[in-house]
Amino acid sequence: MGGAPSLRGAAIAALQAADLDEKLRLTDYAGEGWFARRLGLSSPGDPAQPSRPGRPVKPDLVSPRLVKRRSVHTPEGRISMIHALAHIELNAIDLALDIVARFAREPVPRSFFDGWMTVAMEEAKHFRLLSGRLRDLGSMYGALPAHDGLWQAVEVTAHDLTARLAIVPLILEARGLDVTPSLLAKLDEVGDGETGAILEIIYNDEKKHVAIGAKWFRFLCARQGVNPAQRFQELVRQCFRGDVKPPFNDRARAEAGLTPTFYRSLSPLSS
Known part of the structure; x- marks a missing residue:
């Protein structure tokens, strides 16, 4: 790589890594280098933005x-659930890295990239925790099929940072705030405190991630002179193919800066 080392180049290297241990190591390297201010934001020698992240041979994507x-x-059901969550967290690492790399030349404050590298490093932590739990239960990430739907959010919002923020943190991550409390209750019922403790960590971090998304979404809307809730609804209708459906964890969403005026009208099942 020519030129000075950059956050964008380091994020792309992590994004492209197919070996997951290497992906995690490179994600931490990028974040630590950025926070230590050893890395500039971008460099003329940065590699091209990849269209897809690096992935191991397994799991089969269906x-x-x-x-x-x-x-x-x-026990099999819990392994299946943890495997699905690990797959989501792996995609979340790459979604955060992609935001950093793809939008490195956007006119936003440096603290924007502080936020998204924090997200990337925390998603890497989550993946490590869930992978370790799978090993404890006699399985491993890659042992079961997984789906490839999350990366569609990258493709459809590749040229619009406001749309990316609307869909990734404020739809996809916010959904985690809705479903995790009931999952924690079920794990408590079956006495799986080890998995529950991991999900508690993920849940609390996800609140921060949604808050980072809401902060910068509102920042961009203010700069554009548009109403953030109305703009959010427009972008979701344009860019999101799934359903925005209850139940909503209104309290956790509001704590993260995502009030019901943003999402309630998008749900046909919501009063």
């Missing part, structure tokens, strides 16, 4: 319809 859902009340 349609979301083909990924079985099992009850957490069986």
Whole structure:
């Protein structure tokens, strides 16, 4: 790589890594280098933005319809659930790295990249925790099929930072705030405190991630002179193919800066 080392180049290297241990190491390297101010933001020698992240041979990627859902009340069901969560966290690492690399030349404050490298490093921590839990239970990440739907959010928002923030943190991550409390209750029922402790960490970090997304979404809307809730609804209708459906964890969402005026009108099932 020519030129001075850069955050963008380091993020792309992590994004491209197919070996997951290397991806995690390079993610931490990028974040630590950035926070120590050893890395500039971008360099003329940075590699091209990859269209897809590096991935290992396993797991097999299939349609979301083909990924079985099992009850957490069986050991196999818990392994399936943890595997699915690990896959989400792996995608979340790459989504955060992609935001940093793809939008490194946007006119935003340096603290924007502080936020997203914090997210990337925390998603890497989550993946490590869930992978370790799978090993404790006699399995491993890659042992089960997984779906490839999350990366569509990158493709459809590749040229619009405001749209990317609307869809990734404020739709996809916010969904985690909705579903995790009931999952924690189920794990408590079956006495799986080890997995529950990991999900508590992820849940609390996800609140921060949604808050980072909401902060910068509002920043961009203010700069554009548009109403953030209305702009959010426009972008979701344009860019998101899934459903925005209850139940909503209104309290956790509001704590993260995502009030019901943003999302309630998008849900046909919501009063």
